Amino acid sequence: MTTYWCERAWLPDGVADAVRIELDGGKITSVTANAPREGTVLSGLTLPGFVNGHSHAFHRALRGRTHHDRGTFWTWRERMYSLASRLDPDSYYRLARGVYAEMVLAGYTSVGEFHYLHHAPGGKPYAEPNAMGEALRQAARDTGIRLTLLDTCYLAGGIGVEPDEVQRRFSDGSATKWAQRVGELREEETFRVGGAIHSVRAVPEDQLSEVDNGTPADRPLHIHLSEQRAENEQCMAAYHWTPTGLLWDNGVLGERLTAVHATHLTPGDIKWLGEARSRACFCPTTERDLGDGIGPARTLLDAGVRLSLGSDSNAVVDAFEETRALELNERLASEKRGRFTAEELLAAATDHGAIGWDEVGELAPGAGADLVTVGLGSVRTAGIEPSGVVFAASDADVRDVIVAGREIVRDGAHQLIDRPETVLAKEIEALWQS
Numbered sequence: 001m002t003t004y005w006c007e008r009a010w011l012p013d014g015v016a017d018a019v020r021i022e023l024d025g026g027k028i029t030s031v032t033a034n035a036p037r038e039g040t041v042l043s044g045l046t047l048p049g050f051v052n053g054h055s056h057a058f059h060r061a062l063r064g065r066t067h068h069d070r071g072t073f074w075t076w077r078e079r080m081y082s083l084a085s086r087l088d089p090d091s092y093y094r095l096a097r098g099v100y101a102e103m104v105l106a107g108y109t110s111v112g113e114f115h116y117l118h119h120a121p122g123g124k125p126y127a128e129p130n131a132m133g134e135a136l137r138q139a140a141r142d143t144g145i146r147l148t149l150l151d152t153c154y155l156a157g158g159i160g161v162e163p164d165e166v167q168r169r170f171s172d173g174s175a176t177k178w179a180q181r182v183g184e185l186r187e188e189e190t191f192r193v194g195g196a197i198h199s200v201r202a203v204p205e206d207q208l209s210e211v212d213n214g215t216p217a218d219r220p221l222h223i224h225l226s227e228q229r230a231e232n233e234q235c236m237a238a239y240h241w242t243p244t245g246l247l248w249d250n251g252v253l254g255e256r257l258t259a260v261h262a263t264h265l266t267p268g269d270i271k272w273l274g275e276a277r278s279r280a281c282f283c284p285t286t287e288r289d290l291g292d293g294i295g296p297a298r299t300l301l302d303a304g305v306r307l308s309l310g311s312d313s314n315a316v317v318d319a320f321e322e323t324r325a326l327e328l329n330e331r332l333a334s335e336k337r338g339r340f341t342a343e344e345l346l347a348a349a350t351d352h353g354a355i356g357w358d359e360v361g362e363l364a365p366g367a368g369a370d371l372v373t374v375g376l377g378s379v380r381t382a383g384i385e386p387s388g389v390v391f392a393a394s395d396a397d398v399r400d401v402i403v404a405g406r407e408i409v410r411d412g413a414h415q416l417i418d419r420p421e422t423v424l425a426k427e428i429e430a431l432w433q434s
Contacts, residue, residue, distance in 0.1 A: 003039030049109025049370030054310025096139035101420035106395035110146035112355035123168030144408035179214030244269035274303030284325030286312035
């Protein structure tokens with residue numbers, strides 16, 4: 001049994017003072033407010049761990065190297081493909097290890113890795129068919145973060161278009177072969193496996209239900225959905241459906257589905273997603289970096305769609321920045337303030353169920369023992385109301401992080417990886433010089 005005494009903690013019914021939290025292994029066994037000081041002291045405000053619901057770890061190597069580019073999402077994608085062509089299991093492990101360490105330091109305790117970089121150049125499988133996924137598993141294990149590998153089916157270079165040289169690394173040839181490869185992955189305490197449809201551009205209509213059926217019913221299924229207007233136009237031209245409508249027509253919409261981005265939706269799309277009780281994962285820092293647009297987050301929530309958040313391209317890794325951007329983007333789009341309550345924002349930021357960890361995300365008995373403590377004495381957080389932390393704090397204010405009962409960050413320092421910034425710098429330089 002491990003005991004923590006929190007100066008303040010954000011419990012399911014609000015912020016409380018002098019909270020004792022007792023852990024047994026990876027579970028919270030008791031939570032008591034106004035408790036006498038005992039055990040390990042966590043100074044500041046303790047929150048449930050944040051979830052990064054959508055990540056492409058290898059995109060981190062693009063940070064600071066594409067910001068000056070003009071053009072569109074599609075021209076940015078060419079630079080991303082150039083990077084993808086350079087990675088192998090060893091270099092991907094080293095890069096991901098630095099990226100996941102950065103995430104934990106920023107307050108994330110779990111990550112959903114939207115993983116489509118499967119095979120060797122030219123599409124030849126590695127001797128171990130899941131070598132790239134196993135590299136990500138090992139990187140997560142070594143940095144202490146929970147990982148859901150959202151293994152992604154990617155079969156086409158566009159609607160009716162064969163994969164190009166780089167995209168052949170992504171493809172298993174069919175949804176059946178994709179499911180067979182994914183079926184060889186084995187879960188462990190902090191590693192789970194879900195499924196993903198890259199997009200309606202990359203998975204033909206006759207394969208959509210195959211991916212759905214090939215993903216275990218108790219595991220999440222994600223998809224890039226309506227991120228770009230061009231995607232909607234191509235889908236309408238080919239299928240006479242919006243991307244959401246195509247999923248509905250093929251029986252893919254449901255409670256375990258998360259629509260990533262969900263930026264350019266029609267009223268009918270929103271109705272379908274709400275009726276299905278699906279989720280939408282917004283990635284505000286990437287969506288603004290790529291010029292994607294602002295999705296209808298408030299309207300989706302009001303329609304019954306559950307919201308989650310992700311860092312996507314990892315142009316920014318800061319759980320607080322993603323969380324407040326959900327509200328601030330809505331203010332820009334609606335010209336109104338107060339679109340979400342602080343409680344709604346925290347719920348989206350800690351929805352681990354979106355990536356298959358339904359037991360994580362609250363400071364309550366029986367929940368997974370993921371805790372993040374934020375300092376309230378920095379120049380950013382001094383004098384704030386505790387519930388305003390989502391608007392004031394940054395990743396630099398994260399002091400302590402506990403994942404599944406294990407201390408991963410203490411006093412702002414990662415306990416498993418020494419100087420992750422050096423790890424990242426070395427690997428990223430090596431990749432671009434290769």
